[in-house]
Ligand SMILES: Cc1ncc(C[n+]2csc(CCOP(=O)(O)OP(=O)(O)O)c2C)c(N)n1
């Protein structure tokens with residue numbers, strides 16, 4: 099395969115080109131349902147943001163197959179170092195929409211205690227979905243370190259690190275790929291090339307003929323996959339994980355996909371995205387593509403799709419209501435977790451802040467208590 | 471004179487500089503057709519072409535490193551870092567390189583460049599879209615650090631920074647981008663670096679502040695005035711090199727000092743102001759110096775309004791210092 103060729107499994111008409119996914123009917127439907135839940139989560143968050151109930155969200159429309167296909171190849175003992183556009187990986191592995199909604203509202207039940215912006219999730223169960231950072235590219239070497247720790251302990255686990263086309267320009271991309279290849283660390287680098295880094299087209303991000311080809315210079319395999327084909331994504335991930343678990347080291351996967359929405363809810367893509375591009379990619383919608391495949395297996399009807407989406411909307415809408423009704427985090431969350439124990443100077447600042455809040459009459463439930 | 475927001479004044483300054491001087495170039499992430507995520511560079515590519523205002527790959531290290539090379543070789547780059555929080559991949563280029571070229575080459579090589587970046591909280595940006603990192607840069611000899619708080623100063627200080635022969639970190643208070651409006655003269659004018667601005671006269675308490683804390687301190691000063699305390703409010707505008715004489719004079723005028731910034735307190739810029747006054751004017755002080763700052767914690771999201779100094783915290787300090 100040349101570096102320009104795309105690995106694909108599902109043809110545009112829904113037939114397959116020979117590869118069998120090895121997934122049972124239930125597993126195929128779990129993939130499908132997860133893709134619909136990503137879409138429903140996305141649709142719900144867009145509405146919440148537009149009506150001013152949450153501050154920010156990151157659209158995932160168009161990249162559902164990348165996330166779900168890749169996640170489906172992982173074991174619960176593997177680690178995910180996600181980007182902020184990876185809702186689907188969390189949902190696939192059983193992280194609940196309610197846990198995610200607590201983060202979107204930054205409330206007292208948020209695992210990150212309302213400290214991070216929306217979509218900056220952090221979960222340890224049922225899978226390690228490592229706390230997301232805004233600075234691009236920082237998590238690549240971290241994933242390599244976590245993977246190397248697995249190797250040093252003789253475990254057969256692996257780490258997946260996901261980032262965008264823009265992320266390949268970061269310092270972390272270079273250090274991450276270089277270290278991983280030298281150490282033969284069990285890590286899979288997933289570059290989701292969704293065409294854009296905010297307003298910078300992929301074509302201006304690199305002069306390489308592809309992102310996958312960069313792997314060659316680092317000394318690891320590079321694979322270019324049709325990112326809108328959930329089964330191709332799964333196959334590429336399984337191959338890369340086998341390679342990693344067998345001790346052969348990292349793989350770089352370039353998933354060629356498309357960001358069908360704006361960069362974020364703060365972005366107006368009509369300022370820079372050519373209209374025809376969105377139209378072309380709409381025809382390649384990853385959810386519709388998978389539906390055509392499922393239909394060939396008699397696993398899908400239009401009614402089933404509508405029913406599952408409606409169920410997802412209901413579940414996610416209910417989660418949003420609950421999260422919105424949950425109290426904000428208490429004041430002490432500003433001062434805790436900076437260190438394992440609160441040092442004197444921070445304790446003093448915290449106490450002054452609790453005192454001021456009490457005096458001004460806006461102390462809320464739980465304010466003014468440090469966890470000891 | 472046009473009435474502009476602070477971000478429009480930045481845009482106006484860039485246009486003015488690019489019109490006057492063909493060596494001025496603007497580079498950064500999304501500064502081209504999109505016009506920057508805050509629209510500070512809106513229309514520049516259209517007006518001046520892709521050779522004058524251009525997008526870069528996603529690498530702050532690359533933006534500043536190439537900016538340094540351009541500055542070494544006759545261009546005047548104005549680099550945009552999308553959020554100050556994302557400047558750290560370029561820290562090496564800024565601290566080890568831009569700041570030291572003149573010194574290490576005996577003046578043979580210099581870096582006349584500007585690094586513009588929005589800083590500070592107030593937009594619900596959480597840990598990584600809210601930080602105030604001025605102290606990191608103020609600790610680096612060779613850099614200049616400038617922070618405007620009004621549209622007039624934003625344009626005048628940015629034009630002065632572009633004219634300056636040394637690297638300038640130009641921190642723009644993003645909370646004020648569209649919140650403040652003011653009259654901005656057309657064409658070129660400069661506000662000299664290293665000069666502070668008296669925002670409000672008063673004999674009771676001196677309040678030192680900069681950037682997004684200026685309107686907060688003004689609000690506190692108005693509330694203090696209702697209680698009979700008249701504040702002298704000083705906008706420092708340039709943190710490095712600091713207008714030391716101006717600071718000391720303002721401190722001596724009242725003998726009671728409050729320093730306000732949203733960055734964390736420990737090793738923050740308020741410590742420098744306090745030490746300067748303690749070393750040179752302690753005999754004029756009627757009360758201990760008070761600092762009102764962000765806490766020594768990362769920047770939270772939901773509770774950011776508790777983290778950032780607000781008028782009531784500043785007023786508390788003013789009253790405390792006044793009643794001492
Ligand atoms: C170091 C750093 N610089 C700049 C930014 C601002 N920023 C946020 S997302 C983004 C574009 C990322 O594009 P890409 O890596 O392709 O991921 P995508 O958003 O397309 O999924 C930029 C420039 C950042 N978060 N971190």
Ligand SMILES: [Mg+2]
Nearest residue numbers: 262263294295
């Ligand atoms: Mg992208």
